[in-house]
Amino acid sequence: QSRTITGKVTSAEDGSSLPGVNVIIKGTSSGTVTDIDGHYSVSVPESGEVLLFSFIGLKSQEININSQSVIDVKMSSDVQELSEVVVTAIGIEKDARKLGYSATKLDNQELTQGKSTSVLNSLQGKVAGAQISSSSGAPGSSNKVIIRGFTSLSGNNNPLYVIDGVPMNNSFTGDNSINGGVDFGSRINDINPEDIASMTVLKGAAATALYGSRAASGVIVITTKNGSNAAKRGKKAEISVASSVMFDNVLKLPEFQNERGQGFYGSTNRYLTENTSWGSKFTGKNQPWGTTVDGQQRVKPYSALEDNVKEFFETGRTFNNSVSLQGGGEKANYYVSYSNVDADGIMPTDADSYIRNTIAVRASSELSDKLRSSASFNYARTKSSFVPTGQGSTVYNNVLQTPRDISLLELQDLNNKFNTLENYYSPYTTNPWYILKEHGSDAIIDRFYGNVELSYEATDWLSFTGRVGSDLTSTEMEQFQPKAVIEGRNNARSNPGQYKIEESYAREFNTDLLMNINKDINQDINIGGVVGFNINQRESKYLRSQINDLVIPNFYNLSNTSNSPISSNEENLRRLYGLYGQVDFTYKNFLFLTGTARNDWSSTLPKDNRSFFYPGVNAGVDVTSALGIDSQTLSYLKVRGGWAQVGKSADPYKVQQTLFLQASQSDGFIDLNSPIAQSIAAYEMSNQIGNPNLQPEISTEIEFGADIRFFNNRIGLDATYYKRNVKENILTVPMTASTGYTSQVLNIAELSNEGIELLLTATPIRTTNFQWDISVNWSKNDSKILDLGGPNEISLGGLSSNSLIARVGGPAFEIKGSVPLTDQNGNIVVDAAGIPRPNPEKQVLGTTQYDWVGGLNNKLSYKGFSLSFTLDSRKGGLMYSRTASIGYFAGTAPQTLYNDRRPFIVPNSVVQAVDADDNLVYNDQGNPVYEENTQQISHTNNSLNTFWGNGGFDMDRSFFVSKSFVKLREVVLSYNLPASLLEKTPFGSANISLIGRNLLLWVPEDNLFIDPEQTTFGNDISSEFGDYGATPTTRSYGVSLRFTF
């Protein structure tokens, strides 16, 4: 005997009808789907007691039928829905319940509500175990994403990005030079966030192994909108428009002293050409400043201008407009979108700008019952300008060296005779307004990526899929400085002019052929599986050319020189085959076992080591189902565990032992190039010895976790522990130069990462109209270098004075710098001038790694209103800051006011004794003999500014700041217009949001200088060193509108 149950499913949020909701009779596979108006009708056998309502993105509900014949259901959305579907390896969708590893999924709303132009910014503070940092406040600049710590000492620690099953190029576009670095972002920035349906962060080896070689640092899987959503909502077509405008201000500037101004030796009068603030105390009285031109000199009060640096920056703005059309029906869907971002950053003028246009076209259709095809084409064109960073003739460097009493706005008018290059007040710096106007860098990036997929369902348990994807990037990057011939006192600021152009081309081609099996063996056992074959080819080409002396001062063309341009080109090609498989075993819908295996053949490894195999296994047990627990208190408990390996191949061209390079020398300031005299060919033996026996890097990871939900899923805790060991790490190991070489490529380094990730979610309040959702994520990663293949320590970047190192037994990575030399009693040893002497052995100053990373997300919703905010917090670690170092050098740092700049003796200092013959005194053991130091540090012998320039009492340690911070990362106040209001309009939905990003920043007291998130040196290992004069990060606020019709 069966009965018919009918009803309507509506949205709990806005009362709109919900089509496409699955209505299943619990315990069976039979059921129905709601129609376009949300109505359903289902025939229930006598045994059926419960109806199960489910829909992706909504909270599933179970309703006891009892004697009802009409059951209306209100379903609410749930971003942390337990049994959500996540996209795992190779585009395979899997119920999150079945995973034996941790994966974090974010949906479109979370990715777009903050209206960041780069989708990565929207992940900040939301993913346990991932550190996501913006490098600077320049629009379009790069982000760094490190998942579960650094896994490779050879670089490539950014995760693999996979769009709709196809790996994409995320290379960094820019130049990490400390003399004019540029950052045009990494290519993930080319994606329009509005096109993304969801992003899943796969962290561990168990989750990523099937992606192969490049997945060793985690995978971010991006699923784009394909048009099916509109159809699911019962619409033939839907147009969505999202528009926003955001404004940006500097988030944190260094703090400055405001007691002393321009000068040297504690005096201002004689030092009106100084770029430093080592002058006399402010008097407030009018006095002349700058140069004398035509017998005239400017006059201003000699007093502090507290905001002179702040005033330099302008309010940046970003317009972001996106429109999409999607639709279709049961058999076919399409999605078309166009977006435009027009951003101008906080540097005055549009020298820092970012214009991105994207077009996306996607369609899928069922050609027959068994054959389905889809295609996706995306094009993005980015045109950006970047204000170079670093030392020398860069804008911010010259801004920061402006004395405390000089107005930057006074320097702005380049037609003013006092502000010209010839008459600029200091011969040691260049007018930043001039650099801003005349120097610069541009990039134009054309990006095309897309894929075509065909799948064939042979039987109800066997299907085949073929997917071909391609990703092309063409980049033109230019840097330019005009020729400037300066006569007279400022002649050292003359510039022969420079023009550099780099044309590059990157192409990735990826093919996957897959066979999918999914079969119920019996009522209790289901077997699923995939066998796949992958071919991947990556190719890149560069052509770089530059001229270093222009003839026509600001005409930028390679012909504009009386010499030959210096040109070089480079090409790289790598290929890889992969054969992989996965077997899923499900028992009674509570035990989920998965085995994975992959074998790769990589072109970059020596022939004999080219093939490498790495297996994995993971399991999840739904304990509540297994034990039949049906409790309100413990609603759900899943435990999971996994073990997996991931192999990683080398970079191309590392196996050849000897190579010759075109000869060049550098002394750290300048280079000498060949051909010698541009006419005599010269090649030198490479200083690096390649390795014909290179092996793949294999990392092995274990992971355990549990997902516990209490009180009807109102409170949940997801905890994960992992430990990953990377062996055979490919590393360029230094050799002593007297071998004739400086390094060899080896793979014997070993490092480990061990950590925990916690995610606590709760819904403290849930009433019909009001809901409060809260989630806290916290993670901790401890890295350790276990072996470096011989040396105890190697340098991985940084500067010659302070470097980023890997040290056996230490975490990845530490910093090393000068500390004061002390005698056996701990007294500071000073030199004859009374200034602390550096310990000849540089010391490890600390780690660059965070102790922990945490995020707090809150969402309060009341009827159509919602307020969400995210706090992002990181604790521990040190980073270098050039901004700090300039403050000490230029006497603008508050610390330099120590003792009111009067003479002082370094407390408890000693100096090495000198005998009557002026020889240093050593004792019988050959150790230096020290005596009390009486030499003062003072302006009169020039030691005061030298002392502070060296970093003061702590020497180089002063230039390192704590990386700890708490940021109010994202605040969104949003209002959805009620359906009742929209009914008479063409709009299907309408939303207005007020948005704030990075509104507040808290840092420890001793960080007076920068936002510790800010880095230069790219987005991999070397960026851990810190900041070298990057554009300050920003605080953004604005408004967004989105509506559909």
Place this chain on the structure above:
Amino acid sequence: QENYLDINEDPNNPANATVETVLPAAINSVAFTIGGQWQILGELWAQHWTQSPGANQYANIDNYNINETTFNRQYIEIYAGALNDFNYVSKTAEENNNWNYYLIAEVMKAYTFQIMVDLYDDIPYTEALSGLENKNPKFDKGANVYADLIKKIDNALSKDLSAATSKSLGKEDIIFQGVMDNWIRFANTLKLKIYMRQSEINPSVASAGITSLFQNSATFLNTDAEMAEFIDVQNFRNPFYAAQVSSAGSGRGYTDIVASNTLLNYLQNNGDPRLDAIYSTPKEGGAHVGINQGDYTNASFKSARELSQPNIAATTPVVLISAAESKFLQAEAVIRYSVAGDAEQLYNEGIEESFAKLEVDNASNYYGTDNVYEFPSTSPEDQLDAILTQKWIAFANYQGLEAHFEHLRTGYPNFLTATPNNVTGDVSPKRLPYPTTELNNNSENVQQAGGQKQVIERIWWDPS
């Protein structure tokens, strides 16, 4: 498909290179290093130049505060950039009986190794340059390296340069443009220099070696051995000019290095017209002004623009051994070891060569009877003083390191001053500490060689 994956041969860099292309690269490495940062080191320690006030880029050289990082880059350039490439040329040439190349490579190796001994004393030598075959080369005693250098030069000189397999050279010989007779002279002059350096510590070796050279009628340089292939284009200029004088690229535009009163006053006191060739007058105008050596904290000057500065141009050559040096070495040999020759004439020729190098006329007004640089007849010691002081002037702007070494060896000129800011308690600097590359990657052998050295410890031949 095997072939599909066989694409890992580097298309960007060749796996093989000919001696013709490697030799100039190696010579260029030496020229870049001794004409660049080590020129500054030598010129400051020899008190021709000094750090300017208002800047402090090279204050650590003037105050003798040198550590393992200061010249690490140069040490690496010499071993991995120059010596390794000379070794490649030498081996390849030897395999092919290509004796011209072999001679040049071996002699240049000896020249370069001598500099390394003179800066670092004990250095990796017998086990050096072996790549993976010996990743931790031991250090050899400086004295033993010296002895072996002579053997290596003699061996190279014994080869038949006229053999059919000896390829002739042209412009790729960036020192002598293929004139092999000059290389033989270079080799002999280098031997003379190596022996002479031992005059105080190993007088018998020096005497025997030098006597034998003269008895066998060895020919010595009468032209400058110099790398002159610089053009006035960025990245192709004289390295000192590019880094310090030029304001192009990363050049510092004449802010760091100024004239030292030690040399400037000596030239002025003797009315020596080379003054205007060695230094340019202050940018702000006026007559020559120098500062006392190392007095860069002197607040009476605001910047380098108020001071005289070394007069080095974009195309100024880097000198390895000058004709003047050759003459002065011969003059010293005549006095010390009574070998055939006229010391006074050689001395006068040395001064002639120095004036000629600086394009200053009328040298003969300064040497010879009753002139300011008249060769003394009082005592051999006075004669050595005169020779070495003139040699010291001739080295100015060209051979800073050699000026420093010869001052250490002989104590001449005897008017160098202690610097005001030094951190060694006025002990003058004598050597470089071992660099980071050895300390970090070959520490056991550094320990075997006595551990890290201080800047005030002596080189083996230094009698001071």
